Amino acid sequence: MGCMTTVDYEFDVLVVGAGHAGTEAALAAARLGAHTALLTTNLDTVGQMSCNPAIGGVGKGQIVREIDALGGAMGRAIDATGLQFRLLNRRKGPAMHSPRAQADKRAYQVEIKRLVESQENLQLRQEVVEDLITEQEGERERIRGLRVRGDAVYRAPAIILTTGTFLQALMHTGEARTPGGRAGEGTTAGISGALRRMGFRLERFKTGTPPRLSGRTIDFERTERQPGDDQPSPFSFLTDQISVEQLPCWITHTTPQVHELIRQNLARAPMYSGQIQTRGPRYCPSIEDKVVRFAEKEQHQVFLEPEGWKTHEVYVNGISTSLPRDVQDAMFRLMPGLEQAQIMRYGYAVEYDYCPPEQLQPSLETKSVGGLYFAGQINGTTGYEEAGAQGLIAGTNAVLRLRQESPLILRRDQAYIGVLIDDLVTRGVDEPYRMFTSRAEFRLLLRQDNADRRLTPLASKLGLVDAQRNARLVTKEAEVDRVGAILATQRFQGVTLAKYLRRPAIEWPDIVEIRSDLADVPREIVQQVVYDVKYSGYIFRQQQQVSRQQRLADKRIPGDLQYQEIPHLRGEARQKLHQIRPVTLDQASRISGITPADVALLLAHLEGRRRSRDRG
Numbered sequence: 001m002g003c004m005t006t007v008d009y010e011f012d013v014l015v016v017g018a019g020h021a022g023t024e025a026a027l028a029a030a031r032l033g034a035h036t037a038l039l040t041t042n043l044d045t046v047g048q049m050s051c052n053p054a055i056g057g058v059g060k061g062q063i064v065r066e067i068d069a070l071g072g073a074m075g076r077a078i079d080a081t082g083l084q085f086r087l088l089n090r091r092k093g094p095a096m097h098s099p100r101a102q103a104d105k106r107a108y109q110v111e112i113k114r115l116v117e118s119q120e121n122l123q124l125r126q127e128v129v130e131d132l133i134t135e136q137e138g139e140r141e142r143i144r145g146l147r148v149r150g151d152a153v154y155r156a157p158a159i160i161l162t163t164g165t166f167l168q169a170l171m172h173t174g175e176a177r178t179p180g181g182r183a184g185e186g187t188t189a190g191i192s193g194a195l196r197r198m199g200f201r202l203e204r205f206k207t208g209t210p211p212r213l214s215g216r217t218i219d220f221e222r223t224e225r226q227p228g229d230d231q232p233s234p235f236s237f238l239t240d241q242i243s244v245e246q247l248p249c250w251i252t253h254t255t256p257q258v259h260e261l262i263r264q265n266l267a268r269a270p271m272y273s274g275q276i277q278t279r280g281p282r283y284c285p286s287i288e289d290k291v292v293r294f295a296e297k298e299q300h301q302v303f304l305e306p307e308g309w310k311t312h313e314v315y316v317n318g319i320s321t322s323l324p325r326d327v328q329d330a331m332f333r334l335m336p337g338l339e340q341a342q343i344m345r346y347g348y349a350v351e352y353d354y355c356p357p358e359q360l361q362p363s364l365e366t367k368s369v370g371g372l373y374f375a376g377q378i379n380g381t382t383g384y385e386e387a388g389a390q391g392l393i394a395g396t397n398a399v400l401r402l403r404q405e406s407p408l409i410l411r412r413d414q415a416y417i418g419v420l421i422d423d424l425v426t427r428g429v430d431e432p433y434r435m436f437t438s439r440a441e442f443r444l445l446l447r448q449d450n451a452d453r454r455l456t457p458l459a460s461k462l463g464l465v466d467a468q469r470n471a472r473l474v475t476k477e478a479e480v481d482r483v484g485a486i487l488a489t490q491r492f493q494g495v496t497l498a499k500y501l502r503r504p505a506i507e508w509p510d511i512v513e514i515r516s517d518l519a520d521v522p523r524e525i526v527q528q529v530v531y532d533v534k535y536s537g538y539i540f541r542q543q544q545q546v547s548r549q550q551r552l553a554d555k556r557i558p559g560d561l562q563y564q565e566i567p568h569l570r571g572e573a574r575q576k577l578h579q580i581r582p583v584t585l586d587q588a589s590r591i592s593g594i595t596p597a598d599v600a601l602l603l604a605h606l607e608g609r610r611r612s613r614d615r616g
């Protein structure tokens, strides 16, 4: 598109939106040395938690540890501002251990903003982006810049869009509808228009949030107290200890009377009246959804979570709703401890545009517009952690592209982030995507405790992490090796200590009784050594599986492959492969609707091509 306005600003990388994806994207690009600008509608909502003031959880906590291992901000920010930490699934095996923390919402947001402001090469600016500027380059379009409100233009060869729930967003509370992506904020129409013009397919999803109550009006005596862990475990590999004040959460529940009230008012719920027709997150259902879907249940748990140290606001986890205000008020009258509770913010649902992620390459660059990247909720995901992870990868890859280096694509056996992005670009989404441990086939390799060992060396090579972080890891690995060597060589009762420790009844304190000099080995070192020993059989089997799969992953598919030329390939397979354009045979095998027989044909074709090229 032609552009008559004078060029105002030039950068290497532009990031649009300073939510969870945008901040990690901009920080990563700047860490890699690119001259980066982060443009966002409002500087007072940088890193804002739109919904639950919490970071981590099952599957998500692992992602935060990975973001941290790659040098990201999320782990450090929550360690500085978390008011309650809990390691979930503690009684299950280490693959399931998942850190989660409640944040002081305001403090978290300010901390993220501080980290962004302190980053070299990065400029944070308040701007409303209204249009994107592209140029034709051969067969493909390529991004050139963007236009902001007030008619200024920013130019850059790489742009990352992370506009969250704000594209053509519409909020619902009962029959009331307000344009906006988050309570108190506006919506973004221009970008949706620009994306359509550039040929992107947009779809709509919805999500919702619960009401917030005044803690002063809650009778906590009538609820159950839920304390955090005695020894909070930090998210960041740089944090030695959590030193901020910890607070309890509280648990109450809905009642049959609440459910009856909701049933009577279903016709006024936008989800049931037909006012909202789009799909929301199945695993994070609204209370009206729960009452309909689990009609046999007499009560649902409700968690009362403080939103901060200096506020009485309480987040009511478990009853996300878009019911009308009067129903929300009446609902609390019927819940233990909340009979007198006053609502400070009403719950609402929001509908927004997202870009189905099959339109992306595994690097998160769009297939049709060179240099344009998408990350976060715009890709049909939900959650701060999923957004942050994509942002970090998009920011990294935008810079690698400028350097003409190959993109950072994490494998499924390397990181949850690899699973996340592979799922998105290979399979697309039919509901807002969130991470679960069950999505990963190599869970025992992808533990939260070893994210640094998996990813920091890689990040260090790229320049994504600083020397201090790398030095910490090097020291840690040396200590793990030292202790491991002692276990492998020292003998007790006729076996090595390693073999002795493998016995189910034997734990680390038993080893320390034999070798008292191991008593002061730090906890995180002991953990690595013990898991390496105790789970060595399982880990070995998973690694064998990984190497088998690696053979398919090593078979790369040329970007210009003409699928219609492959004999005997089914029409549906042709169409799917053409649409997704997988990069490796392994990725092709995961496309939904692609059968092992299709993969075999594709493999035969690629080998035939290679042979004839070798001959020629």
Ligand SMILES: Cc1cc2nc3c(=O)[nH]c(=O)nc-3n(C[C@H](O)[C@H](O)[C@H](O)COP(=O)(O)OP(=O)(O)OC[C@H]3O[C@@H](n4cnc5c(N)ncnc54)[C@H](O)[C@@H]3O)c2cc1C
Binding pocket: 016, 017, 018, 019, 020, 021, 022, 039, 040, 041, 042, 045, 046, 047, 048, 049, 050, 051, 052, 127, 128, 129, 130, 162, 163, 164, 165, 166, 181, 182, 187, 188, 191, 207, 208, 209, 284, 320, 348, 349, 350, 375, 376, 377, 378, 381, 382, 383, 384, 387, 388, 434
């Ligand atoms: C009501 C509601 C309920 C939610 N419920 C859940 C839930 O139950 N579970 C869950 O996991 N997640 C939920 N979320 C989603 C969660 O907020 C997102 O997953 C997460 O914030 C996505 O991060 P993001 O960086 O992609 O986008 P966001 O955090 O939304 O950040 C987008 C940023 O882009 C900026 N921006 C937008 N347009 C422009 C523009 N034109 N120019 C400049 N800047 C722009 C915005 O100001 C904002 O700072 C909910 C969100 C909302 C609003």
